[in-house]
Amino acid sequence: MAENLVSLRHISKNYAGVKALDNVELIIRRAEIHALVGENGSGKSTLIKVLSGAVQPSEKAEIEIDNVRVRSNSCTESIRCGVAVIYQDLSLFPNLTVAENIAVNDQIEKRAVVVDWRDVQRVAATAIAQIGAKLDVHALVGDLSIADQQLVAICRALAQEAKLIVMDEPTSALTQREVELLFGVLRDLRSKGNSILFISHKMGEILSISDRVTILRDGMLVGTYNRDELDRRKLEFLMTQKQSVESRYAWNGDNRRTLLEVRGLSKRGNFRDVSLTLREGEIVGLIGPLGSGRTELALALFGLKPADSGEIVAAGIPRRIRTVKDAIQLGIGYVPEDRVQDGVILSKSIGRNISITILKKLLTFAFFLKEEERRKQVERWVTTLQIKCSSSEMPVQTLSGGNQQRVVLAKWLATDPKILILDSPTAGIDVGAKATILEIIRQLAEKGMAILLITDESSEAMSCNRVLIMKRGRIVEEVRCDATTEDEILEKVNA
Amino acid sequence: MRIASILKRHELYLIVIIALLSVLITSINHHFATLENLLDMLKLSSFTGVLAVGVLVVLLSGGIDLSFTAIATVAMYLMGSYILTFGGNLLVAILIVAVTGIVLGAINGVIVHKLEIPAIIVTLGTLSIFYGALMVIAQGRDIYNLPQWFRDFAKLNLVSWRNVGGSTYGISIFLVIWAVVLAVTWALLRYASVGRGVFAIGGSPLAASRAGYRIGRIQLFVYCYIGMLSGIASMIHVGLVDQIAPHSIVGKELVVIAAVVLGGASLSGGKGSVLGTFLGVFLFAVIGNGLTLTRVTSYWQDAVTGIVLLLSILIAAFRERRREKSLVRVNVEEGKAKA
Numbered sequence: 001m002a003e004n005l006v007s008l009r010h011i012s013k014n015y016a017g018v019k020a021l022d023n024v025e026l027i028i029r030r031a032e033i034h035a036l037v038g039e040n041g042s043g044k045s046t047l048i049k050v051l052s053g054a055v056q057p058s059e060k061a062e063i064e065i066d067n068v069r070v071r072s073n074s075c076t077e078s079i080r081c082g083v084a085v086i087y088q089d090l091s092l093f094p095n096l097t098v099a100e101n102i103a104v105n106d107q108i109e110k111r112a113v114v115v116d117w118r119d120v121q122r123v124a125a126t127a128i129a130q131i132g133a134k135l136d137v138h139a140l141v142g143d144l145s146i147a148d149q150q151l152v153a154i155c156r157a158l159a160q161e162a163k164l165i166v167m168d169e170p171t172s173a174l175t176q177r178e179v180e181l182l183f184g185v186l187r188d189l190r191s192k193g194n195s196i197l198f199i200s201h202k203m204g205e206i207l208s209i210s211d212r213v214t215i216l217r218d219g220m221l222v223g224t225y226n227r228d229e230l231d232r233r234k235l236e237f238l239m240t241q242k243q244s245v246e247s248r249y250a251w252n253g254d255n256r257r258t259l260l261e262v263r264g265l266s267k268r269g270n271f272r273d274v275s276l277t278l279r280e281g282e283i284v285g286l287i288g289p290l291g292s293g294r295t296e297l298a299l300a301l302f303g304l305k306p307a308d309s310g311e312i313v314a315a316g317i318p319r320r321i322r323t324v325k326d327a328i329q330l331g332i333g334y335v336p337e338d339r340v341q342d343g344v345i346l347s348k349s350i351g352r353n354i355s356i357t358i359l360k361k362l363l364t365f366a367f368f369l370k371e372e373e374r375r376k377q378v379e380r381w382v383t384t385l386q387i388k389c390s391s392s393e394m395p396v397q398t399l400s401g402g403n404q405q406r407v408v409l410a411k412w413l414a415t416d417p418k419i420l421i422l423d424s425p426t427a428g429i430d431v432g433a434k435a436t437i438l439e440i441i442r443q444l445a446e447k448g449m450a451i452l453l454i455t456d457e458s459s460e461a462m463s464c465n466r467v468l469i470m471k472r473g474r475i476v477e478e479v480r481c482d483a484t485t486e487d488e489i490l491e492k493v494n495a
Numbered sequence: 496m497r498i499a500s501i502l503k504r505h506e507l508y509l510i511v512i513i514a515l516l517s518v519l520i521t522s523i524n525h526h527f528a529t530l531e532n533l534l535d536m537l538k539l540s541s542f543t544g545v546l547a548v549g550v551l552v553v554l555l556s557g558g559i560d561l562s563f564t565a566i567a568t569v570a571m572y573l574m575g576s577y578i579l580t581f582g583g584n585l586l587v588a589i590l591i592v593a594v595t596g597i598v599l600g601a602i603n604g605v606i607v608h609k610l611e612i613p614a615i616i617v618t619l620g621t622l623s624i625f626y627g628a629l630m631v632i633a634q635g636r637d638i639y640n641l642p643q644w645f646r647d648f649a650k651l652n653l654v655s656w657r658n659v660g661g662s663t664y665g666i667s668i669f670l671v672i673w674a675v676v677l678a679v680t681w682a683l684l685r686y687a688s689v690g691r692g693v694f695a696i697g698g699s700p701l702a703a704s705r706a707g708y709r710i711g712r713i714q715l716f717v718y719c720y721i722g723m724l725s726g727i728a729s730m731i732h733v734g735l736v737d738q739i740a741p742h743s744i745v746g747k748e749l750v751v752i753a754a755v756v757l758g759g760a761s762l763s764g765g766k767g768s769v770l771g772t773f774l775g776v777f778l779f780a781v782i783g784n785g786l787t788l789t790r791v792t793s794y795w796q797d798a799v800t801g802i803v804l805l806l807s808i809l810i811a812a813f814r815e816r817r818r819e820k821s822l823v824r825v826n827v828e829e830g831k832a833k834a
Contacts, residue, residue: 091702093695095765104695107688108707115686 005030005195006051006083006164009062013046013055020046021057024221026214028164033186033196035206038216039239039430040400044199047216048166051197052085066163084162086153088169094142099124101141102155109160127155130192131185147178154185158194165189166197171205172428175290176494183209201430202457203232215239232459240432249283249442249465249481256280258316259450260330260419262301265310270296271473274310278419278450283441285461285481286454287493288470294454295337297470298421301452302334303327328357330419333412335405337423337454343408344396351378351392354410381410385440402433409440420444423454438463458490469493505759505811509774513781520785527788530656531664540780541673542735543751544773545728548680549721550755551772553614555684556717557697557764559752562603562618563725564745565625570595571729572629575638575739578645585648592726599625600722604715626745638739649734669731676724681769689716697764753804754779759811778803 006028013021021043028034038044049055050063057063063070065081092101102124107115124137133151135144141152150170157165171179186196186209200206206213213230215222215238222238230238260278265271271293278284288294300307303321312319314330321327327334336342344353355362355374362370362377378392385406389399396407405425412420422441426434438460445451453464461467462481469477469492477492521528546563553560570592577583577591603621607614648668655665684690692713695703704710733739758775760767782803786796 087705089701091699091705093698093702093765095698096691096694100691104706107691113688115688115691117686 007064010060012058022219031193032211035198035210035213042216043219082163084157085166090153092141099137127159146173164195168199261313263311265307267307283445283451283464285464285467287461292470293473294470333417333420335422346397349393357415402429419450421452458486524788536780538667541669542731544673544776546751549724554760555697556693558614560618562622564748565622566599567725567729569629570726592730596722596726597719600719604718608711608714
């Protein structure tokens with residue numbers, strides 16, 4: 001058995017009487033890629049905070065890093081022991097150069113009053129050489145792509161001589177190709193003796209990159225498994241205790257009414273010559289790598305960034321969509337990709353967020369709000385979408401990601417749309433909540449709504465009845481889900 | 496640094512604008528392009544120039560200070576009262592303005608860090624407090640009869656020449672002070688770890704604290720630094736106008752901030768340079784001087800200043816937007832669609 005690099009044993013942590021972690025164990029060996037998985041609230045982030053020294057566990061905890069029993073557990077202590085955490089936001093300085101970002105901890109550690117720029121360059125160059133990346137040390141980090149910024153963050157961890165690099169959802173903003181490159185770097189680091197603790201919601205990635213997987217549920221350890229003991233189904237079951245049902249959306253209505261037809265839609269620098277049809281009760285998937293123009297297409301259909309040319313026919317009548325108002329009049333609803341920025345007003349109540357799209361309908365002729373009617377509408381959607389909240393007067397920020405997403409959905413469903421465009425509705429939501437969101441979408445379609453579902457994940461695309469594959473601004477292929485497999489779609493996207 | 500990155504920089508635009516304006520003004524009035532006029536312009540700008548350097552440092556850290564004019568007013572009044580009552584010398588005078596500035600700046604810094612209130616509100620408050628307290632004590636009286644040694648100091652030139660009319664002009668001591676402030680601040684920001692800390696907390700406070708920077712200390716330094724420079728600038732002001740009037744500085748804070756922003760500093764922190772700040776102040780000086788030399792009524796000055804500021808911010812915003820667009824651009828495959 002390989003030697004252990006980090007071992008956390010008997011880790012418990014209470015927050016105001018609530019057990020966030022209950023006697024959890026996490027053993028990371030040398031030179032391994034270890035995945036830590038669990039739904040939101042399972043204790044993953046608390047465990048990482050314990051590891052990074054930001055949070056003190058209770059008395060009985062035993063923490064050993066690199067054969068040394070760690071007692072005074074603090075951030076600087078764990079950096080010195082060789083643990084570096086790369087947070088999801090990367091914690092880089094966009095206004096500073098690559099070199100300085102990489103060497104920043106080294107400089108602080110040395111307590112130098114005067115900065116030795118040659119030393120900074122040297123530290124940076126050494127770290128970059130270690131992962132064999134092509135990074136310009138003089139470039140500003142803010143000018144780099146997210147993937148390159150990711151590499152800068154890894155280099156910084158290496159410059160701290162980290163033996164264990166903890167990465168929190170590193171792939172959430174990367175394209176498929178960039179993910180492959182990142183995984184290459186991680187495997188390379190493993191072969192050099194570093195260990196990686198990898199946190200992700202994406203089952204496919206976990207299974208493809210990790211050597212071992214530790215699963216948490218409700219603050220308790222489910223177990224640590226070798227990669228070969230697991231497959232997707234088992235992993236999801238262990239995380240949620242629910243057997244996932246992979247039923248496909250059965251829809252056979254090729255001759256049902258066409259709600260929206262788009263012909264030769266183009267927008268310079270965004271997409272070109274896009275044609276598609278949406279029929280009643282249909283779920284059409286739109287899959288493609290980041291930067292393929294899929295979000296831009298959605299924005300054009302919703303009138304936020306109108307197309308330059310092309311035809312749009314709604315319910316048999318040629319139409320133009322130049323503003324959001326046009327789109328709403330045609331019965332189009334749009335759930336944006338970034339729900340926090342574009343979807344909801346976090347600090348406002350659930351009720352206000354849901355009713356914001358239908359305010360006009362709720363006005364009396366003297367421009368007063370019909371309070372009673374508003375409450376009825378809100379209650380209706382809270383019940384229909386099973387939004388878990390103590391009251392609809394609570395601010396949206398108190399909800400979990402999955403429930404926030406339901407609020408965004410409710411907001412658009414309240415407008416009674418015929419066509420709903422959903423941009424990555426399950427991004428950053430944990431497995432259990434994902435399934436429910438997909439189930440809601442399916443129910444909407446069964447009632448006759450046409451749905452355009454933009455997604456990253458081929459598994460999600462399989463819950464549609466047709467999938468359009470988009471690349472470099474064009475729709476390159478259309479496949480029927482009952483005539484294909486998930487792997488086949490993935491292959492086509494990556495080809 | 497590579498040529499491409501120099502060309503992209505804001506400073507280059509400023510230099511080009513200044514050069515074009517200079518040609519235009521000279522074609523109307525030849526006096527503009529003389530060494531005497533240049534040195535005169537710089538001397539008169541040294542007060543704003545020193546303040547602007549302080550503002551730059553605060554903006555870089557992601558903060559803002561509106562109280563620096565009040566700090567300057569308090570500093571010069573204390574200095575004036577002291578040297579009139581007890582005599583003293585240049586060193587004492589400098590010590591008084593600098594220490595006053597640092598102490599008042601420290602008050603800002605502590606409040607901003609400890610109470611975690613937005614700096615704009617804190618310094619808006621202390622602006623009134625500092626200024627109000629001074630007005631109560633001074634009762635709005637001006638100080639005129641400054642001692643001779645101070646007046647001699649104000650007229651000191653490093654090198655001097657005689658013009659055709661027989662009067663002397665030269666490199667004023669104030670210009671030297673400004674240059675020293677520029678050089679010291681540049682070195683501090685570039686080479687001192689605290690200077691890099693200023694950039695770091697301005698770029699991303701969260702990342703800075705995770706990296707182990709002590710944000711409180713850096714903020715304290717920043718507000719003390721602008722306080723100190725305000726004190727020094729106030730002394731230059733006294734030298735230039737040869738009197739101490741409590742109401743003569745307060746109200747100018749936005750003009751100074753405008754010059755720094757014109758120089759390329761970002762109001763959201765982390766971006767800006769000493770050279771840019773100098774050019775921003777200088778551009779305003781050129782505009783003011785040019786309007787005078789081309790005999791445009793002085794009423795136009797404020798309006799023109801405003802127009803230049805708006806234009807430059809528009810250009811900066813436009814370039815930023817273009818950069819963002821190029822980052823998200825979809826690489827569309829051209830030509831006919833495949834079947």
